[in-house]
Amino acid sequence: MLPSSGGQPPNPRTLDTVKHANETPGTEQPWAELGLKQDEYERIREILGRRPTGAELAMYSVMWSEHCSYKSSKVHLRQFGEKAPDNDALLVGIGENAGVVDVGQGYAVTFKVESHNHPSYIEPYQGAATGVGGIVRDILAMGARPVAVMDPLRFGAADHPDTKRVLPGVVAGIGGYGNCLGLPNIGGEVVFDPCYQGNPLVNALCVGVMKHEDIHLAKASGAGNKVILYGARTGGDGIGGVSVLASETFDSTGPSRRPAVQVGDPFQEKLLIECTLEIFREDLVTGIQDLGGAGLSCATSELASAGSGGMRVELDTVPLRDSSLSPEEILMSESQERMCAIVEPGKVDRFLEICEKWDVIATVIGEVTDGDRLEIFWHGDQIVDVPPRTVAHEGPVYQRPYERPSWQDELQADDAGRLPRPGTPEELREQVLKVVASPNQASKSWVTDQYDRFVQGNTVLAQPEDSGMVRVDEETGLGVAVATDGNGRYAKLDPYAGAQLALAESYRNVAAAGATPLAISNCLNFGSPEDPAVMWQFAEATRGLADGCLALGTPVTGGNVSLYNQTGETAIHPTPVVAVLGVIDDVARRTPIGFASEGHLLYLLGDTREELGGSAWSQVIHDHLGGLPPRVDLEREKLLAEILVSASRDGMVDAAHDLSDGGLVQALVESSLRGGKGARVVVPDGLDPFVFLFSESAGRAVVAVPRSEEVRFTDMCGARGLPAARIGVVDGASLEIQGQFSLPLSELRRAHEETIPALLA
Known part of the structure; x- marks a missing residue:
């Protein structure tokens, strides 16, 4: 002392x-x-x-x-400036309390994500609460009125006793502080994995709005x-x-x-x-x-x-x-x-x-x-x-030494594609229910219901939508959408690709809601920089993110690095969390995820390949992590985003949901439950039903298209070269995969919604 x-x-x-x-x-x-x-x-x-x-x-x-x-990370973070894409929307970049982007009509939006990991493990309520308070003041210091918060969270195994100590306290701290401030909590993530046992990740994001002259x-x-x-x-x-x-x-x-x-x-x-x-x-x-x-x-x-x-x-x-x-x-x-x-x-x-x-x-x-x-x-x-x-x-x-770990080749060679697969439609149905009910894929309403999502009256979309969206201007309907994503399992398999997949998913989530992605903030959560293997993961992830932002034209406006996230010699999975902010001219044109109108046609956009490395299926069914993560095609991501934004703006789709964790079947379940309508789906010729449902290939989305807009929509996709396969129709009160199985929405809802409350009871 x-x-x-x-x-x-x-x-x-x-x-x-x-x-x-x-x-x-x-x-x-x-x-x-x-x-x-x-x-x-x-x-x-x-x-x-x-x-x-x-x-x-x-x-x-x-x-x-x-x-x-940032003494261990500065040498790598410089890439965000050196590889920064030209972007006229960027008003304030890295180096200030938060980045600022121009969203039109004289408005500017500032946003940033930071970590409060270690304090939240020691004292969950206050650690998480002050994480929210700190990020809100960063936004305030830029001259903006804070308008919304988000919280990407990661905890240890869902059934571990210490998760029951940490998670409720963290959630109560976030809700208690944000609700008292009168700020809507519009999104985030809740992820469980044993690697975060003893070292949860509590990241906090805030969005603020101002006029250009108020910076x-x-x-x-x-x-x-x-x-x-x-x-x-x-x-x-x-x-x-x-x-x-x-x-x-x-x-x-x-x-x-x-x-x-x-x-x-x-x-x-x-x-x-x-x-x-x-x-x-x-x-x-x-x-x-x-x-x-x-x-x-x-x-x-x-x-x-x-x-x-x-x-x-x-x-x-x-x-x-x-x-x-x-x-x-x-x-x-x-x-x-x-x-x-x-x-x-x-x-x-x-x-x-x-x-x-x-x-x-x-x-x-x-x-x-x-x-x-x-x-x-x-x-x-x-x-x-x-x-x-x-x-x-x-x-x-510090130029910390870094080296590709000796175990990386063996990890990548352990291909998830060789794992036993369901052999009958009954086994496929059973595994769908298991994945949907698993802690990571189950409904997080136990968490999000503790947050006020609609205070201030400007929330347009909030959990469990693909992205949170708030209205900026009441007269014109100008708004912004924000999504946060990061898959530590992908990044463990390949940190470079894993960081780009986090960027791509967040970018896709914003576009799926109808907003044009503009810029990113990031929170880079890793283990000890004194471990050359961890430092290699950090270097690769940072390089991947910088290259990805350059390709997508989304500059990094700022963020946070959180190192030393490990207990003893055991580091967390490398977890780059990426927040993408996008702008939408009129929030009345936003696209929700829910299937709400019977008779609408379901289209799968993008290419489905046999990609199961790091997948939800491999984790839930086989407790397996190995192989390679899904391939990244950033040009395809840009094209998909452009199609989704155009379709939303011109009224060609009534629902859209990106495909990521859990694959197509997870998206179908979430959209059906969200909108209250079932779906009849046909497996395309030549495609294995299992791969069709569980593959986590990137660059994909499922959309619901009114019949009156089908020709216009498919013509647009065809003219732009985006694969668009009609796979079914919104119909009934079940999810039916024709020729395989049918699951009533009531059964799916029980499986999806009862897991988290039961674990935390």
Whole structure:
């Protein structure tokens, strides 16, 4: 524990000031306990020309942590800039709190996905809740009103006792915080796999809307401008929180260090949101930054680093919940619901008036200087004097060794196509029911029913649709759709292809709803970067994602890297989660997944091949992972998306559902149950019924076409060269695969909906 000041003006003989650091170069410091390596500590001494003070050491330790500095991933993440496609819609890219894209009519949308994995394992409710709160403030800091959230989640085996501890707490935290904020939760994922046992993934996404002129950036410019900290008081919760906690692996009994997980207050955050939006409307700030990971260390150093001058901060003016906090603890605290703004002197009074109106504590803690240093004082004594870029942007950069693991060839050679298949229609029917009822394919309504999906009145589509969609403009119907996807099983088999499959599925989900994909955010969840096999997975996945975004024309606007996701020597599957955002001119033209009108014709778009590696069928029926994942054809994905968007816009389809986990049969079941209508389906000549139903070939969708639109739709597909096979009709109250079996919707609904409640009872 760092020394505490006790909340009183310190004794000059014991306070570690810059002057004292100069006079005592040989003082031993707890750099290792703070997560720094010896060479990193030596580099800090070299930068400063002396040993760091305790406060400086605290700042560098959190800002140079893996979570904040991306020191193991930077060399690979550069590809997202180097291979970025030309895209006129991109307004703000990588490097800010969140990316911003132009969606037309003067509107801009900002979105980002981040992780809160380790805190959510230790304290599921608060870990997940503060993950939502943190991503919402990132969006707010860009100048936008947050309008929706999403949560891609991954847990251990569904029947494991610890899953029953973690999952309900995580879901309650997400719902409790988001519902109190009044933000609809419009999508996400819930995936179970033993690899996430002891290391669940809790990723959080937020979408915000603003006008172009309302975009704000995190920079401190203008000598004499005031630095104002506003929001909640600073407490001892979250000292070293995600910045340290997310930068180490778990051992068999948990993390070796357990810094306090942040504690969230959604009602305080709601006040902070409305207060900040009013401040934006009156144009009172020149720069703004939320306080999340690394707290004040991050906000002050990043604002100063991105600005044109330096910054002076009087740390003892920071409002505290705990008067015993030392300067180091104040700088490291990750207490929630806080923001830092740069305000011209003439606007300070009005800024403070608005904060008082919203019952938000606001304090001038410093000012921008014309120098080039970040200087922090404690009761008049200088405790920090650093070049801010060295803290915020010039941390260590590691070229971690990476190597294709020796077991990869054997894994890929273990072809799922050789597994025993159903030999009779009865066995095929039985296996369909088993897959549909499996935890990963079953209905997640037990989870999503705890989220408010329609608050604010602008939600157009939400779970279990292919993507979430919200209306941006009430008069024109302009809207945006967002989907998140990622298949760790595919990525384990081939990280390069697995990342592209995640991108392709998310891209396809957005298009299936009728929206044109524009841009992506990502959350890259991997094991320890100190393992060459894990680092190879990361390098391959990043390369695959960069190449895929270039091919699809969807730039990466930002995101998050979460490493050290493993327990002991066991890493999670490489899990790149990709969020794609798309725009739709009129949400009235969106396409849902449900089959709602009898007599509509069912068309299968794309090519079906025998591709079962990493499939739901191989996992559920044989507990098998091996072979190669489905092939990726990004040009086909672009064509499919264009067809789906055009068909939606021109009223040619009434329902559309992408094909991914579980194959065609899973999509048919979900669409039938969603719309309340069954389907009669014919297996095309020459195609094995088993492959027809369970193949997970990419680049496919099933659509319901009104008979009046059949000729127009098939002519469009034919002219564009997209395979479109008529496979059946929406009809009755059963799913009938002719010549094979029939399943009443009532039986399918029981199988699909009872699994998760029974597991968590």
